[in-house]
Amino acid sequence: MDKQMTATEVVAQLEDGMTIGIGGWGPRRKPMALVREILRSDLKDLTLVSYGGADVGMLAAAGKVKKLVFAFVSLDFIPLEPYFRIARQSGSIEVMEIDEGMMLLGLRAAAWGLPFIPTEVGLGTDIVTKNPDIKVIDSPYDDKEWVAMPALKLDASLIHADRADARGVCQIAGPDQYMDDWFARAADKTFVSCDELVDTEFFHDPAEARLVHWERAATSGVVHIPGGAHPTSCTPLYGFDVPHFKAYVASAKDEAGLQGYLDQFLGATEADYQANVGGIDAIRSIELPTY
């Protein structure tokens, strides 16, 4: 089965009002080329589930987001995400604010077909008072109460991987797959952009296959987009683009806001975008971050 498609074909499979999971973590290995394709589309009223960074900020500022399920939105080295803050402070998005680990449990529940997973996480905090949809329940086995973290069922997930083959075997070669395997399993459809498209034989080396974190049946579509995580990192291929993020953050203080940033960089296609940020060689030469 050949699952290759274009970013435009991915977005054509998304609909207004869908719940969409976005892989990666903060400024790390986000499927930004697919996010940009949504920015070029007329999709709207999305519910996003994300360990958020500029993916959330951009989509919120562009008016694509109805509701956000989040534990944080941050660019790490720039702790506060400016457009997320504007969206929250203006009350323009609904939110379901949860703990980082609760998000993992919600994705696992969805992946496993469970209505919820019990946890003590959230008890005693505003997670349980500000979220009427998160129930606290009695246990059949002890006298304590527990948070019933509901399944976070996703209509679609968007993920960026280092490598994939045409059948949807995806490799994350960086040090952390984050929760991307759970985003893939929690979604009806998972679309993966990849820096490199490889032959299936590539995975015959067990050391390479060891870095495949979900089975190909959980991958619906593969889009070959070298540099597709820019300006986020795709360790070990490239780091995050610090000057670009600084320009993005600065744009939030300009009158034109995100539109000014988009006018400068987005372009009509990913090729336009990459030309506007210096090309694939420049992206691939961005130094890896030191933590």
Added chain:
Amino acid sequence: MTAATDYTLAELCIVAASQAFENDGEVLATGIGVIPRLAASLAMKTTNPDLMMTDSEAWMLSEPNPLGKRPAEFVPATESWMGFSRIFDNVWSGKRHAMLGPTQIDRYGQSNTSALGGTYDAPKVMMLGARGFPGNSISHPNSFFVPSHNTRVFMDGECDFVSSIGYNPERLPKGHSLDDIDIRLVITDLCVMDFGGPDHQIRLVSLHPGVTVDQVQENTAYPVHVDEDVPTTAAPTQAQLDVIAALDPHNQRAAQIKDNPPGDRG
């Protein structure tokens, strides 16, 4: 070991904060931010070599990494993988002690990292979000570092958004006891505190050199329990300062407290 005479307030705080990890045994010490990370690293290098530590990315280390850019030939002392999903396996096992810097800490030891002021639907100031604070606070011990001790941080009333559970009887979950909650040390630029006062009231543990009890109380919007004899926070030893300097070769610690004051302000 004799105390050094020439040290900064940041270094005093690192040494004071490292004591939080001294008797932890074999747990993951997570210090978020320069001073907490150096405090955990100092403890691992000196008082508690059994501590576990990550590289703040995805690996466990048997030796803490120095902060900032490291030479090309540097080889981290990796001992296992520790990606984010596995962190939660550790958090929920309780074998961890985190030291973090929330924006608000109320009289109950509840903290806020998310929404400030306004309404929850449209806060006046939005910060990071709840992050891992809810899970940390109910799963394992936690300490706090506050670089600027004032009444905006140690504020009147309850936190605008409660990210982490504290000693508030009104919010205590069914079947739990306040003693299940384990807030350890609160290290600030003025003093060290804990929640060991009557009924888990915040309590002064030690005053940094040159700081008075009145200064601490004036900068805390709720009553601080003060025992009769409050010791002075111990000055770093030269050996501790040497370890800190090796862990922080770019002197990032100098940028953590406003104007990088000396440790003794007497």
